[in-house]
Amino acid sequence: MELNKSIIASLENKCILVTGSTGFLAKLFVEKILRTQPNVKTLYLLIRATDAASATRRLHDEVTSKEIFKVIKETYGDKFNSFMSEKLIPVAGDTSLENLGIGDAKMREKIFRDVDVVVNFAATTKFNERYDFALGTNTLGPKNILDFSKKCVKLEMLLHVSTAYVCGEKAGLILEDPYKMGETLNRIKTVLDIEMEKKVIEQKLEELRAKQLSKKEETKAMKELGLESGARMFGWPNVYVFTKAMGEMPIGQWRENLPIVIIRPTIVTSTIKEPFPGWVESVKTVDSYFVGFVQGKIASFLGKSKTIMDVIPGDMVVNATIAAMLAHEDQPNSRFMIIYQVGSSNRKPMYCSMIKDYAYNHFVNNPLMSKNGEPIKVVKPYHFTSTNSLQRYTDLKYNLPLKGLRLAYAILRHDDGGFCNDMERQLKFVTKLAKLNEPYLVFREGTFDDSNTEKLRISVKSNVKEENIFYFDPESINWDNYFMNIHLPGLMTYVLNN
Ligand SMILES: NC(=O)c1ccc[n+]([C@@H]2O[C@H](COP(=O)([O-])OP(=O)(O)OC[C@H]3O[C@@H](n4cnc5c(N)ncnc54)[C@H](OP(=O)(O)O)[C@@H]3O)[C@@H](O)[C@H]2O)c1
Numbered sequence: 001m002e003l004n005k006s007i008i009a010s011l012e013n014k015c016i017l018v019t020g021s022t023g024f025l026a027k028l029f030v031e032k033i034l035r036t037q038p039n040v041k042t043l044y045l046l047i048r049a050t051d052a053a054s055a056t057r058r059l060h061d062e063v064t065s066k067e068i069f070k071v072i073k074e075t076y077g078d079k080f081n082s083f084m085s086e087k088l089i090p091v092a093g094d095t096s097l098e099n100l101g102i103g104d105a106k107m108r109e110k111i112f113r114d115v116d117v118v119v120n121f122a123a124t125t126k127f128n129e130r131y132d133f134a135l136g137t138n139t140l141g142p143k144n145i146l147d148f149s150k151k152c153v154k155l156e157m158l159l160h161v162s163t164a165y166v167c168g169e170k171a172g173l174i175l176e177d178p179y180k181m182g183e184t185l186n187r188i189k190t191v192l193d194i195e196m197e198k199k200v201i202e203q204k205l206e207e208l209r210a211k212q213l214s215k216k217e218e219t220k221a222m223k224e225l226g227l228e229s230g231a232r233m234f235g236w237p238n239v240y241v242f243t244k245a246m247g248e249m250p251i252g253q254w255r256e257n258l259p260i261v262i263i264r265p266t267i268v269t270s271t272i273k274e275p276f277p278g279w280v281e282s283v284k285t286v287d288s289y290f291v292g293f294v295q296g297k298i299a300s301f302l303g304k305s306k307t308i309m310d311v312i313p314g315d316m317v318v319n320a321t322i323a324a325m326l327a328h329e330d331q332p333n334s335r336f337m338i339i340y341q342v343g344s345s346n347r348k349p350m351y352c353s354m355i356k357d358y359a360y361n362h363f364v365n366n367p368l369m370s371k372n373g374e375p376i377k378v379v380k381p382y383h384f385t386s387t388n389s390l391q392r393y394t395d396l397k398y399n400l401p402l403k404g405l406r407l408a409y410a411i412l413r414h415d416d417g418g419f420c421n422d423m424e425r426q427l428k429f430v431t432k433l434a435k436l437n438e439p440y441l442v443f444r445e446g447t448f449d450d451s452n453t454e455k456l457r458i459s460v461k462s463n464v465k466e467e468n469i470f471y472f473d474p475e476s477i478n479w480d481n482y483f484m485n486i487h488l489p490g491l492m493t494y495v496l497n498n
Contacts, residue, residue, distance in 0.1 A: 003327045003459040007470055010326040011037035015114045017152075019095055019145065020121030021045040022062040024281045025161065025268060028318045029119065031068050031275060034087060035075075036469060044111055046093045046100055046122070055092040064088070067494065071275040095122045096136035100148050111152065117325055118149045119159045125284065127238040130219055131226030132201045138243035139194060143250040149258060156329050157259040158251070159321065164264040164310065164341050164448050166245035168236045171445035173346075176264070176339040176452050179245055181253040185235025192234050194246055200229065257335050261324050265317045266310035266343030266448060270490040272482060273471070274315045278490020286311060286355060290491055293359045293378060294368045297426055300382040301359075302390055303352035308447055310345035313482070316472040317342050320453060323460050323470050338452060344474035345447035347454075356381050358483040366489075368498055394431065 011033060020026040026045075033040050045063070049055035063069075064084050073080045091111070094101035102108045124137045142160055149158040167174045168185045184192045204225050208218050226239035236242035251260055269287070270280035283291050286309070292298035303309075320342045328336065344350065360380055367375035384390040409415040453472075461467045492498040 003323060003456070003463070006463060007323060007326050007460070007466055008037050010329060011322075012039045013041045015041045015044070015116050017044045017046065017091075017111055017115045017118045018121065019046040019100070019119070019141075020123065020161075022047060022058055023121060023123075023125075025265075025314060025317060026119075026121035027063060027066065027068055027281075028271070028279075028314050029121070029321060030063070030088070031072065032315070032318050032322065034083075035072050035275060038083070038087075040087065042089055042114065043087055044089045044091050044115065046091045046095065046102070048094050049090075049092040051092050052090070052104065055090040059088065059090040066281075068275060068279055068281075095120070095141035095144055098144060098147070100144055113153060115152050116154060116156050117159060117329075118145060118152065118155065118157075119161070119321070119325065120145045121161045123161070123244065125240060127240045128223055129226065129239050129243075130222035131230050131239060131243075132205065132222055134226055134239045134243040135194075135197060135201060135230075135246070138240070139246040139250075140198075142247040143254070146251050146254060146258070150256070155258065157261060157325070158255075159261040159263065159325050160248070160251055161321070162248055162262050162264045163241060163244050164266040164343055165241045166248060166264065167446070167448075168241060168245070172447075173449050174341070174446050175449045176341050178252045178262070178337060178339060179248045181249045183249070186233065189234055192246065194249070197230065197246075201225070252337060255335075255337060259328055259335070260337040261328060262337070262339045263317070263321050263324060264339060264341045264448075266312050266341070266345065268314050268317055269311045270313060270487045270494075271315040272313035272477065272486060277486045278493065280314070280487070280490050280494055283495060287491055287495070289355060290359055290363075290488065291496065293381070294363045294376065294492075294496070296376045296378065298381070299379050300384055300390060300393075301353070301356035302384045302387065303355075304385050305351065305353040305383075307352040307445070308345045308349045309352045309355065310343040310448060311350065312343050312474060313477070313487075316474070319470040320456065320472040323456050323472070327456055327459060340453045340456060341448045341450045342453055342472065343448045343450065344477065346450050348474040348477055348479070349447065350479045353383070354479060354483075356383065358480075358488065362484055362488045366492065368492070368496060391431070 016033075018026055018030060021030055030043055030045070033043065045059060047055040047058050049058055072083075076083045091102055091107055092104070099108060102111070120142060122137060122141055124134055126134075145160070146158060149155055164174070166179065170185070182192050184190050201222075204222070205218075208221055213221070223239070226242075231237065231239045231242035234242065236245060248262060251262070267285045270278050280287070289298065289301075320340060324338075324340050328338070360378060363378045367378065370376050382393070384393065457473055460470050460472075
């Protein structure tokens with residue numbers, strides 16, 4: 001792999017199909033390309049929608065009108081809208097369906113003729129998603145994208161965005177290795193059959209519908225199925241990483257001659273530099289802790305002090321993605337498949353307990369305002385080193401007294417103690433958050449190998465003019481500065497609107 005020409009020059013006249021563009025990373029990807037190479041030919045943006053009109057509406061409401069495009073807006077002024085509509089073509093579709101659900105045959109044919117690269121960001125990123133939804137988008141989606149890509153006559157490659165946590169709870173140095181079809185992480189349950197999983201889901205849905213359950217009950221049952229009979233059965237900690245791991249398998253198995261790049265980012269956080277520092281869109285993984293803490297819903301911290309936590313700013317992930325996409329463009333029909341793990345743990349590790357210090361030190365001086373305009377006070381968090389010790393503490397300090405109070409109210413006042421509900425909801429929230437994040441935020445004993453990514457980095461750095469444009473070197477990050485002066489202020493501004 002060599003990047004022996006300019007990335008910016010390579011982007012000129014490119015035609016790219018991008019999925020997941022109403023999401024965080026794809027938006028950054030689209031923005032970066034348009035800002036650095038306005039002569040890119042076309043970006044077809046596949047947007048989940050029933051028809052062209054609603055795809056166009058979503059493109060405006062959820063993509064181009066967002067603050068992330070403000071730098072381009074400033075550059076183009078009143079020509080912004082015409083520039084965007086010249087470059088961006090919204091396509092109504094759904095990756096969980098055959099032909100990506102693109103019903104408009106003319107549009108499909110046009111894409112088959114035009115595109116040079118397909119980039120798949122689409123995913124359902126909820127850790128506790130329903131099994132049917134997660135399998136549909138995260139596992140069958142990549143297979144549909146592969147089949148679709150094979151029909152694109154001049155395609156140079158398919159780039160699929162996965163996650164580094166497809167490794168489950170493996171420890172040690174986690175390599176940039178592909179999954180084989182049917183591989184599992186469970187020593188007893190060693191064979192995984194995606195077709196069989198589809199059938200299990202269909203059967204379960206039939207069963208649930210025969211019982212005429214409410215939508216809420218059906219969702220609960222489908223989430224349980226994904227976690228218990230799916231993820232945990234085969235050795236993954238949640239349905240998200242399980243279905244993402246399965247999503248890599250068909251690509252590897254059935255790619256034939258199509259060149260494939262798989263990007264596996266770790267935990268993606270706000271932009272460190274471009275288009276401006278601190279941009280983040282929603283609350284995911286590590287930000288659930290920060291938001292719960294600043295809202296006063298979490299007053300504890302769960303994690304071993306020396307556990308490494310792997311986070312990486314979104315703009316670095318996107319720069320690596322663009323570089324990887326172009327590093328291989330001169331190798332059509334070379335049948336390669338290469339994986340890039342994009343994270344920080346192997347080069348500039350940050351430790352789990354730093355999160356607790358950043359949260360307290362930042363929010364004690366920059367509190368969130370409550371609805372009635374009062375600052376929400378934060379306290380120095382208790383530190384627990386296991387979910388069991390957290391559970392014991394909450395049982396003793398809260399659950400038991402709450403049970404006692406309810407009993408006393410029932411005996412003395414014939415009252416169900418409804419005032420306890422709020423407190424119990426908060427306790428459930430903390431326990432759920434801890435359980436969801438425990439496997440890979442808190443007790444991970446692994447770091448991610450990034451040898452391929454490092455080679456790519458060296459290659460980009462050889463172009464002096466572009467190394468500062470397509471930067472993705474975690475060694476350049478000062479974590480204290482990033483979290484205290486960029487990420488947490490960004491979270492407050494762009495997510496909590498404080
Ligand atoms: N953010 C992270 O920390 C992180 C870390 C590692 C890997 N990744 C991976 O990076 C990729 C992008 O992540 P993100 O954070 O940008 O995700 P995101 O903000 O949750 O966006 C996901 C996007 O996928 C779209 N999508 C979901 N199901 C779809 C379907 N069936 N058909 C078409 N589009 C569909 C969503 O569209 P709707 O708006 O219609 O829902 C949305 O545009 C994902 O593959 C994720 O697994 C993310």
